[in-house]
Amino acid sequence: MSSIFPTGELSPQLKLHPGYSRVFEPGHLTFGFIAPLESYPDTPGPTLQHHVAMAQKADEAGFAAIWLRDVPFWDPNFGDVGQILDPMIYAGYLAAVTRHITIGTAGIVLPLRDPLIVAKQATSVDQLLGGRFIMGVATGDRPTEYPAFGIDFDSRAARFRDAFTLIRTATEQSWPRHSTQFYGELDASIDLVPKPVGARIPTIVIGQSGQSLEWIGENADGILSYISKPALVAQVTERWRIACGANGYKPYGYGTLFDLDRDPDCPVQPGRILRAGRNVLIELWKRQEEDGVGHVALHFKPQRRHASEVIDELGEYVLPHFPSRAAPVQPSRTRT
Known part of the structure; x- marks a missing residue:
């Protein structure tokens, strides 16, 4: 069966980007993990024991990406604190202990952060990773965090757009001029350093962040959403394809x-957790690849088996069907 998705190529800038091109290629599905790479079904947070070894295992096995969440507080209403560590600091640490795997954020909560500091952090991490960085950005889904920062929750969508544009401007242009509604002004008298390794840092939207699909398709380099019902994937990707329209x-x-169930033939179980055996999942993911899914990020929190065991099984049996792409070698800009 042929894909309903366009088979056009990535833009030249993104095709040459080491981190982005490892994760995304038209007509091809890759796999990554949402940190922490640890099973913790009964606690709000992980132990982070052996987290370096798990990141290196995923890297050496050939997976495409590790995604870091931005969760500043423990809100008992949500019961999950992600990888605990700040995503930008953790990304810099992972730069030193991994070699090939892309490190992404999923995603930086833009309305709660100063966008120029985010820009500085992103370009710094990108330099440390040699271009193996993708910045995922979001508005966050925890209303209780906004009062702590003194920010109006209802303004989050507009703040997101304002911050998104400012970050792109500061990281991609030299001596820029730019005015914002919620933040500051760049008057061409200062220039952000360092700049990205490549022409720019690929930026994707996590969830929908209060924006229309059309806005995301026009302004971002992709979308990473949440799916609880695999049967709906074809409908979702078709809506996304239409929203991208002339943007290609x-x-x-x-x-x-x-x-991951121990029984390789266990069927997909109903519910918000993707629970099945590897043989069933391979066929499911092949269909989703045909439907236009470019990447799947697996979150181990409800996993009943040790993460090391699951990574090994996926690497041996699943990854050969969906190999990550070798990243192109791209010369760095002069680091300043």
Whole structure:
């Protein structure tokens, strides 16, 4: 069966980007993990024991990406604190202990952060990773965090757009001029350093962040959403394809809570957790690849088995069907 998705190529800038091109390629599905790479079904947070070894295992096995969440507080109403560590600091640390795997954020909560500091952090991490960085950005889904920062929750969508544009301007232009509604003004008298390794840092939207699909398709380099019902994937990717319209190919990926069953033929179980055996999942993901899914990010929180065991099984049996792409070698800009 042929894909309903366009088979056009990535833009030249993104095709040469080491991190982005490893994760996204038209007509091809890759796999990554949402940190922490640890099973913790009964606690709000992980132990982070052996987290370096798990990141290196995923890297050496050939997976495409590790995604870091931005969760500043523990809100008991949500019961999950992600990888605990700040995503930008953790990305810099992972730069030193991994070699090939892309490190992404999923995603930086833009309305709660100063966008120029985010820009500085992003370009710094990108330099440390040698271009293996994708910045995922979001508005966050926890209303209780906004009062702590003194920010109006209802303004988050507008703040997101304002911050998004400012970050792109500061990281991609030299001595820029730019005015914002919620933040400051650049008057061409100062220039952000360092600049990205490549022409720019690929930026994707996590969830929908209060924006229309059309806005995301026009302004971002892709979308990473959440899917709880695999049967709806074809409908979602078709809506995304239409929203991208004349902007050409923009990748669609999703993240999901994941539990790999020991029985390789266990069927997909109903519920918000993707729970099944590897043989069933391979066929499911082949269909989703045909439907236009470009990346799947697996979240180990509800996993009943040790993460090391699951990574090994996926690497041996699943990854050969969906190999990550070798990243092109791209000369760095002069680091300042």
